[in-house]
Amino acid sequence: xxxxxxxxxxxxxxxxxxxxxxxxxxxxxxxxxxxxxxxxxxxxxxxxxxxxxxxxxxxxxxxxxxxxxxxxxxxxxxxxxxxxxxxxxxxxxxxxxxxxxxxxxxxxxxxxxxxxxxxxxxxxxxxxxxxxxxxxxxxxxxxxxxxxxxxxxxxxxxxxxxxxxxxxxxxxxxxxxxxxxxxxxxxxxxxxxxxxxxxxxxxxxxxxxxxxxxxxxxxxxxxxxxxxxxxxxxxxxxxxxxxxxxxxxxxxxxxxxxxxxxxxxxxxxxxxxxxxxxxxxxxxxxxxxxxxxxxxxxxxxxxxxxxxxxxxxxxxxxxxxxxxxxxxxxxxxxxxxxxxxxxxxxxxxxxxxxxxxxxxxxxxxxxxxxxxxxxxxxxxxxxxxxxxxxxxxxxxxxxxxxxxxxxxxxxxxxxxxxxxxx
Amino acid sequence: xxxxxxxxxxxxxxxxxxxxxxxxxxxxxxxxxxxxxxxxxxxxxxxxxxxxxxxxxxxxxxxxxxxxxxxxxxxxxxxxxxxxxxxxxxxxxxxxxxxxxxxxxxxxxxxxxxxxxxxxxxxxxxxxxxxxxxxxxxxxxxxxxxxxxxxxxxxxxxxxxxxxxxxxxxxxxxxxxxxxxxxxxxxxxxxxxxxxxxxxxxxxxxxxxxxxxxxxxxxxxxxxxxxxxxxxxxxxxxxxxxxxxxxxxxxxxxxxxxxxxxxxxxxxxxxxxxxxxxxxxxxxxxxxxxxxxxxxxxxxxxxxxxxxxxxxxxxxxxxxxxxxxxxxxxxxx
Ligand SMILES: Nc1ncnc2c1ncn2[C@@H]1O[C@H](COP(=O)(O)OP(=O)(O)OP(=O)(O)O)[C@@H](O)[C@H]1O
Ligand SMILES: [Mg+2]
Numbered sequence: 001x002x003x004x005x006x007x008x009x010x011x012x013x014x015x016x017x018x019x020x021x022x023x024x025x026x027x028x029x030x031x032x033x034x035x036x037x038x039x040x041x042x043x044x045x046x047x048x049x050x051x052x053x054x055x056x057x058x059x060x061x062x063x064x065x066x067x068x069x070x071x072x073x074x075x076x077x078x079x080x081x082x083x084x085x086x087x088x089x090x091x092x093x094x095x096x097x098x099x100x101x102x103x104x105x106x107x108x109x110x111x112x113x114x115x116x117x118x119x120x121x122x123x124x125x126x127x128x129x130x131x132x133x134x135x136x137x138x139x140x141x142x143x144x145x146x147x148x149x150x151x152x153x154x155x156x157x158x159x160x161x162x163x164x165x166x167x168x169x170x171x172x173x174x175x176x177x178x179x180x181x182x183x184x185x186x187x188x189x190x191x192x193x194x195x196x197x198x199x200x201x202x203x204x205x206x207x208x209x210x211x212x213x214x215x216x217x218x219x220x221x222x223x224x225x226x227x228x229x230x231x232x233x234x235x236x237x238x239x240x241x242x243x244x245x246x247x248x249x250x251x252x253x254x255x256x257x258x259x260x261x262x263x264x265x266x267x268x269x270x271x272x273x274x275x276x277x278x279x280x281x282x283x284x285x286x287x288x289x290x291x292x293x294x295x296x297x298x299x300x301x302x303x304x305x306x307x308x309x310x311x312x313x314x315x316x317x318x319x320x321x322x323x324x325x326x327x328x329x330x331x332x333x334x335x336x337x338x339x340x341x342x343x344x345x346x347x348x349x350x351x352x353x354x355x356x357x358x359x360x361x362x363x364x365x366x367x368x369x370x371x372x373x374x375x376x377x378x379x380x381x382x383x384x385x386x387x388x389x390x391x392x393x394x395x396x397x398x399x400x401x402x403x404x405x406x407x408x409x410x411x412x413x414x415x416x417x418x419x420x421x422x
Numbered sequence: 423x424x425x426x427x428x429x430x431x432x433x434x435x436x437x438x439x440x441x442x443x444x445x446x447x448x449x450x451x452x453x454x455x456x457x458x459x460x461x462x463x464x465x466x467x468x469x470x471x472x473x474x475x476x477x478x479x480x481x482x483x484x485x486x487x488x489x490x491x492x493x494x495x496x497x498x499x500x501x502x503x504x505x506x507x508x509x510x511x512x513x514x515x516x517x518x519x520x521x522x523x524x525x526x527x528x529x530x531x532x533x534x535x536x537x538x539x540x541x542x543x544x545x546x547x548x549x550x551x552x553x554x555x556x557x558x559x560x561x562x563x564x565x566x567x568x569x570x571x572x573x574x575x576x577x578x579x580x581x582x583x584x585x586x587x588x589x590x591x592x593x594x595x596x597x598x599x600x601x602x603x604x605x606x607x608x609x610x611x612x613x614x615x616x617x618x619x620x621x622x623x624x625x626x627x628x629x630x631x632x633x634x635x636x637x638x639x640x641x642x643x644x645x646x647x648x649x650x651x652x653x654x655x656x657x658x659x660x661x662x663x664x665x666x667x668x669x670x671x672x673x674x675x676x677x678x679x680x681x682x683x684x685x686x687x688x689x690x691x692x693x694x695x696x697x698x699x700x701x702x703x704x705x706x707x708x709x710x711x712x713x714x715x716x717x718x719x720x721x722x723x724x725x726x727x728x729x730x731x732x733x734x735x736x737x738x739x740x741x742x743x744x745x746x747x748x749x750x751x752x753x754x755x
Contacts, residue, residue: 002533263480
């Protein structure tokens with residue numbers, strides 16, 4: 001055990017005394033983490049995502065008020081002007097009233113995301129089980145998803161759906177009574193029955209998951225993590241640079257053979273397993289140091305570490321172990337240090353984006369997400385996301401840790417088998 | 423005397439996918455006695471390094487085995503390696519570390535530590551006159567300084583047996599002197615056994631108790647200096663450099679007319695290029711039982727053949743002569 005420790009400490013000292021290595025371990029990853037962290041933060045809105053939407057309620061009934069409430073509940077990012085204007089005048093109303101013409105003008109000029117008009121007679125239409133329409137104005141690109149419109153449609157589907165159900169039931173009821181020649185229902189009984197049906201259907205639709213979910217908006221209300229760009233950039237850049245640093249170990253045996261220190265080690269009373277083992281430990285430790293550096297930067301920038309630091313550490317360790325195993329599985333096949341450098345770049349720069357180190361895998365098409373999970377980075381990022389974004393615990397990341405460790409085990413077997421001496 | 427290294431039928435064949443296999447060592451038997459300096463002498467590519475690599479456990483033999491202090495290097499490598507120190511032909515040091523850090527590291531690897539190790543390292547650095555540069559990085563050292571640190575790294579744990587593979591390559595005469603003295607001192611004061619390889623006849627001659635001469639992967643002669651030179655008889659070797667036309671018939675006349683001459687070797691002059699100013703010189707080697715008495719008549723013959731003698735040397739029987747006699751080639755080429 002002591003010789004291994006001696007080799008590990010010696011190798012770490014050599015690695016860390018190299019100015020070039022420090023640039024790769026410290027300077028560049030820190031800069032990239034900061035730059036990407038900041039730009040992602042800007043993108044998400046540096047705090048809360050807010051969408052300015054004008055809403056004019058010409059109906060002004062209890063029913064339209066319900067519609068507005070539902071809209072707020074469906075997407076917390078919406079700021080409905082003028083109703084929800086804040087003290088800072090987020091709606092930019094300058095204290096003036098908002099009438100239909102001004103609102104249309106604002107929407108056309110791009111001052112608002114959209115304008116929603118609840119027409120007069122909206123409630124009446126619903127109550128008579130007719131389709132109630134809402135007017136929507138927006139200058140947004142019709143080919144792009146429009147978060148406001150989607151929220152509105154989700155609400156309308158619910159409201160109209162309930163109304164339609166009751167309407168159809170009412171028609172059915174009338175048909176049945178006439179068809180069977182039964183005495184007509186008392187009007188108040190009929191209304192009460194259909195009203196109950198309407199409320200019931202509405203309840204059912206509310207309980208059903210909304211077809212479009214705007215969870216990010218809702219979670220922001222709870223002070224969630226997604227608003228800090230470092231929550232993506234630190235795990236992402238950390239994982240990328242862990243690969244750069246650790247995969248570099250592919251060439252360590254070649255280099256030590258070239259400078260004959262490997263031969264000197266082999267002339268010592270040491271087993272080959274001890275020599276290989278100590279190199280593996282060195283690169284594992286370097287990988288963990290790399291993660292620590294990048295996460296420390298994230299910490300300074302106020303990123304969230306979730307509720308379970310031990311689980312976070314376990315995900316890091318599993319990923320680093322997996323990459324270390326990959327490194328030493330490939331090492332026996334490498335013929336030159338130049339070839340190793342090429343491999344490091346190729347692997348890091350393909351596995352990282354594939355696995356969602358640069359951007360979250362949520363935003364890529366389904367098949368890319370599936371393909372992405374060929375990359376160990378994807379499993380690590382899933383784990384980090386569970387812990388950091390969704391405040392998960394150890395149990396939530398066990399599958400990810402399991403996959404990474406299983407891959408590591410297989411790769412280690414390959415590596416030890418392939419380990420040859422010239 | 424007790425044997426410390428006993429190698430039997432060591433053989434190493436490097437398989438190549440793109441050509442014929444290389445038989446680097448073809449069945450070497452070697453036995454080294456405790457407390458002696460044993461040299462492997464041979465030209466480049468003779469298989470010296472490959473032999474040392476097999477008996478130090480760096481390279482596994484294709485065939486055969488070596489027993490080091492009672493432990494087979496192939497079956498009990500740990501026990502065998504504990505007995506030996508190793509000075510490779512190449513500089514085997516971490517270039518990024520200082521001389522002192524390198525030595526401390528390898529000392530720790532041999533299980534040394536603490537004040538004892540640090541004293542030993544400082545002693546060795548002072549002994550090799552590197553004390554002033556001890557904290558400088560190895561990659562700022564000159565070739566000769568690196569060599570000295572390379573040697574020190576093999577001596578740290580005062581092994582019973584040390585392998586030194588061409589430790590004087592590429593260094594100035596002063597440093598070489600110091601290294602040769604060090605090697606003798608190791609034997610005489612510390613009782614170490616030394617296996618030394620070189621392609622320099624003078625080194626083997628000065629240092630060794632016994633010499634094995636290697637060529638093309640085989641040991642072609644082995645013994646003390648006296649035993650080996652006896653193999654070529656009591657002949658002296660007279661080396662002439664001559665110029666001035668063809669030595670037509672001169673070698674044959676020397677052999678015929680000069681008393682005591684047994685053999686004459688004639689190296690035709692190298693084709694002088696057009697740019698060459700010097701006249702082309704030929705080499706003539708004459709083996710004679712009494713070199714000094716044979717010299718005047720030989721000079722006469724050469725004179726009468728119209729050849730100009732540029733230099734003459736009379737050499738008593740040495741390892742060079744042995745190599746020449748056994749292979750027909752000179753060691754230096
Ligand atoms: N790893 C190897 N693969 C293939 N051939 C090798 C290898 N190592 C040595 N050889 C070959 O084996 C032969 C003997 O080499 P070796 O290094 O043992 O010679 P040497 O006597 O030490 O020479 P030198 O004085 O130049 O150091 C050479 O022909 C060399 O090319
Ligand atoms: Mg050699």
